[in-house]
Amino acid sequence: MANEVEEEEMKRIVTETEKTFAKNFNIFDLPDVAPGLPPHLELQRTRVFCKNDAPIHTTSVSYSGAYNAVGENNSVKLESFSENFRVEVISTSPDGMELEFDMIGIDAAIANAFRRILLAEVPTMAIEKVFVANNTSIVQDEVLAHRMGLIPIVANPRIFEYLSENDQPNEKNTIVFKLHAKCAKGEVRRKVLTNELIWLPNGSELVKESGVSTSKPKTFTSFCRSQDSFPEFADNPIAPSYPDILIAKLGPGQEIELEAHAVKGIGKTHAKWSPVATAWYRMLPEVILQKEFEGEQAQKLVRACPAKVFDIEDMGNGRKRTKVARPRDCTLCRECLREEFGEPKPKAKGEDKSKREWIDNVALRRVKNHFIFKIESTGSLPPDVLFTEAVKILEDKCERVIADLS
Amino acid sequence: MEHGSFTNEREGTFTLAEEDHTLANAVRFMLNQDPRVTLAGYSIPHPSLECVNIRVQTTGDPAREVLKDACQELMIMNRHVRSVFDKAVAEFKAEQEQKKQREIDSMDIETH
Numbered sequence: 028m029a030n031e032v033e034e035e036e037m038k039r040i041v042t043e044t045e046k047t048f049a050k051n052f053n054i055f056d057l058p059d060v061a062p063g064l065p066p067h068l069e070l071q072r073t074r075v076f077c078k079n080d081a082p083i084h085t086t087s088v089s090y091s092g093a094y095n096a097v098g099e100n101n102s103v104k105l106e107s108f109s110e111n112f113r114v115e116v117i118s119t120s121p122d123g124m125e126l127e128f129d130m131i132g133i134d135a136a137i138a139n140a141f142r143r144i145l146l147a148e149v150p151t152m153a154i155e156k157v158f159v160a161n162n163t164s165i166v167q168d169e170v171l172a173h174r175m176g177l178i179p180i181v182a183n184p185r186i187f188e189y190l191s192e193n194d195q196p197n198e199k200n201t202i203v204f205k206l207h208a209k210c211a212k213g214e215v216r217r218k219v220l221t222n223e224l225i226w227l228p229n230g231s232e233l234v235k236e237s238g239v240s241t242s243k244p245k246t247f248t249s250f251c252r253s254q255d256s257f258p259e260f261a262d263n264p265i266a267p268s269y270p271d272i273l274i275a276k277l278g279p280g281q282e283i284e285l286e287a288h289a290v291k292g293i294g295k296t297h298a299k300w301s302p303v304a305t306a307w308y309r310m311l312p313e314v315i316l317q318k319e320f321e322g323e324q325a326q327k328l329v330r331a332c333p334a335k336v337f338d339i340e341d342m343g344n345g346r347k348r349t350k351v352a353r354p355r356d357c358t359l360c361r362e363c364l365r366e367e368f369g370e371p372k373p374k375a376k377g378e379d380k381s382k383r384e385w386i387d388n389v390a391l392r393r394v395k396n397h398f399i400f401k402i403e404s405t406g407s408l409p410p411d412v413l414f415t416e417a418v419k420i421l422e423d424k425c426e427r428v429i430a431d432l433s
Numbered sequence: 434m435e436h437g438s439f440t441n442e443r444e445g446t447f448t449l450a451e452e453d454h455t456l457a458n459a460v461r462f463m464l465n466q467d468p469r470v471t472l473a474g475y476s477i478p479h480p481s482l483e484c485v486n487i488r489v490q491t492t493g494d495p496a497r498e499v500l501k502d503a504c505q506e507l508m509i510m511n512r513h514v515r516s517v518f519d520k521a522v523a524e525f526k527a528e529q530e531q532k533k534q535r536e537i538d539s540m541d542i543e544t545h
């Protein structure tokens with residue numbers, strides 16, 4: 028009975044307009060609810076916090092519905108990605124083989140895919156087979172062969188094909204080098220450098236001993252035409268990327284005579300095919316002073332930083348304060364978070380509260396979607412080409428998956 | 434590649450042969466960005482096996498289609514990255530050229 032009465036009352040109280048209002052009610056439509064994530068969540072989403080013991084909030088929040096409860100959509104729409112994604116080239120080295128650039132507005136999952144592909148999946152040419160005709164040096168054949176393999180070679184790998192097991196080595200998949208170095212008796216010990224490697228555009232010169240003597244002696248490769256005639260190599264002959272890499276040292280009376288065959292491969296198979304010395308990124312550092320550091324304290328903070336991130340700024344009438352001048356140089360050594368820096372050891376009891384302040388007022392953060400990317404090429408291709416190749420390889424991978432799924 | 438489940442379209446495990454963290458992690462990210470996905474993850478069953486398993490569970494759409502869309506989006510994203518990167522590099526090179534030219538010009542002025 029009591030229930031019925033209550034229901035009756037309810038019906039009377041809730042009018043039709045109220046019902047529609049309740050149905051359409053959304054707290055985020057209220058004028059004084061700020062749009063977007065609350066500032067502390069936004070900070071956790073976009074920054075890594077580097078505390079003096081360990082960094083926190085290091086993962087990126089990738090789930091699209093992560094902030095549904097506060098009415099925010101976390102998914103990156105393609106349009107907004109296209110709008111916000113930026114690349115800024117910072118510098119190249121004088122020889123053009125190093126490249127530093129900023130990649131802004133991309134997630135670590137994808138930036139890391141580029142990096143991994145650069146290291147392990149962009150093909151290059153490297154010496155795979157070494158035919159030793161004579162080696163009386165103290166470097167054993169297998170060690171010598173390994174050293175030869177690691178020599179970076181300037182040859183556009185896109186022109187070449189992979190040499191599969193059943194293939195004959197020919198001008199489209201093999202590069203042949205010859206090395207003949209000798210140290211005559213009575214001479215002083217000498218070095219064998221990569222500039223003594225001679226490219227053989229017509230293929231192997233070593234004659235296979237098997238078989239009866241036919242009209243043409245058989246060698247270890249079967250080139251149809253000279254690689255000289257390739258337009259790409261006509262005026263820049265294939266050679267090691269640096270002429271002064273040490274291969275071996277020869278004592279008086281020692282000699283090395285060999286032929287080396289380079290083929291196409293990827294870094295996943297062996298690191299010698301990796302096109303980069305290294306490719307790495309770091310997130311953009313962000314250093315924020317949450318209070319003003321003045322006078323003596325300002326000096327101390329400037330001195331504390333080994334990367335010279337801070338400068339002293341004049342505020343007029345003799346007052347000076349610290350300013351963050353070069354946050355990009357921050358190495359995250361966390362020296363500026365050490366309380367005892369430059370201070371006498373704190374007394375066991377009655378510890379100075381002001382020292383604690385130092386730690387709490389410098390905020391070290393990293394911007395999660397801003398990558399400072401650096402590529403150091405070994406010389407086979409310029410770093411910008413390597414990066415585009417890497418992106419293309421990721422594209423191909425996607426394409427393959429799509430094809431498999433359809 | 435194989436489809437792990439035939440009973441329920443909404444969820445599935447996909448085995449990608451000859452792939453590793455490189456693709457799997459990027460695809461997982463793209464999947465997680467899709468509001469239709471309730472769960473997405475990947476694992477490598479054994480370090481000496483060259484394959485990854487990608488698990489997709491959705492709110493209703495076929496998992497296969499959602500995975501395909503994720504790859505598609507990743508591909509479009511890559512294309513965009515490539516075009517933006519190429520443009521940035523070209524701009525940088527042009528700027529560098531200009532700087533060099535200006536230096537040569539100023540040197541000329543000094544010698545005259």
Ligand code: SF4
Pocket residue numbers: 314331332333334335336356357358359360361362363364391
């Ligand atoms: S972490 Fe190290 S490099 Fe960075 S601002 Fe602090 S002291 Fe300087």
